[in-house]
């Protein structure tokens with residue numbers, strides 16, 4: 030999917046995370062001349078340095094909240110992927126201003142630094158929680174999208190092409206529900222399900238990386254790219270995992286947590302009225318009108334009435350066997366299921 034990248038230079042903010050590590054490997058494989066990782070945690074960088082052992086990867090300690098640290102890392106780079114964020118819904122509810130500082134002001138720093146040093150393309154990673162947001166994480170990611178779009182709308186001669194991508198839950202990402210449920214099952218406990226009827230979109234890490242690559246190759250300034258995905262209920266997810274590990278499908282119900290929604294929306298009906306359907310992806314272009322709306326009178330109004338939002342309650346619903354098959358495509362899950370099965374055989 031990626032074109033040849035020899036002599037091309039990349040920066041990934043939050044580059045030690047699940048997305049960042051996968052993207053770094055893809056860029057190295059595609060021949061990138063240099064990949065910089067900007068992040069706060071020196072021990073994660075050190076572990077990655079030892080694991081990769083590749084001198085085309087350079088590590089920058091810094092924080093997107095600190096403009097100078099972003100500027101230093103962005104200097105000389107042609108392409109930037111902005112993945113650094115505060116992402117946990119409940120913790121952002123308790124510390125909303127921290128989410129504003131990282132997700133909104135930090136993202137604005139990234140946009141400004143890229144423009145200042147003449148980065149060619151910047152792709153910012155957003156989430157379905159940014160659509161009709163009810164929690165601080167989603168609200169701040171929605172504002173991040175607005176910052177990115179305003180950059181494109183307000184700067185006709187912008188040097189940096191800025192696009193966003195939006196996706197749902199990445200299966201087995203750090204701190205997410207799938208490794209948690211597996212851990213609970215392996216310890217002999219019951220998965221703690223918030224609400225069995227709650228639905229989420231499911232996407233693999235390679236699919237999320239593919240979406241970013243698509244935006245990187247095809248995006249126009251201000252675009253938001255969305256990857257279409259199937260969804261499942263959390264009750265079915267817990268059941269599928271219990272089945273895979275050969276334990277009775279039972280769980281404890283916790284109740285919905287701070288800031289959570291029963292379902293997530295990947296694209297609103299307002300966006301779908303303008304979106305371009307690209308098969309696996311949707312492209313939502315920026316509304317590039319200025320504030321003189323009367324100038325656009327003849328373009329008329331777009332009809333939103335017949336459209337429905339694209340959300341995880343009306344997306345294709347995966348059955349329990351389908352979830353089991355999907356989970357077994359994840360190397361981490363496969364390895365844990367096989368290890369558990371082998372342990373049963375030897376006892």
Ligand SMILES: O=c1ccn([C@@H]2O[C@H](COP(=O)(O)OP(=O)(O)O[C@H]3O[C@H](CO)[C@@H](O)[C@H](O)[C@H]3O)[C@@H](O)[C@H]2O)c(=O)[nH]1
Nearest residue numbers: 116117118156157158197198205206221222223224227263
């Ligand atoms: O003990 C638990 C923890 C979570 N859940 C449920 O599992 C689902 C997924 O939870 P989790 O894996 O914590 O993800 P989300 O809170 O949905 O948020 C994730 O998915 C987003 C995309 O929607 C990303 O933007 C976020 O960074 C990422 O944390 C939700 O319905 C939770 O209610 C449980 O049932 N039990």
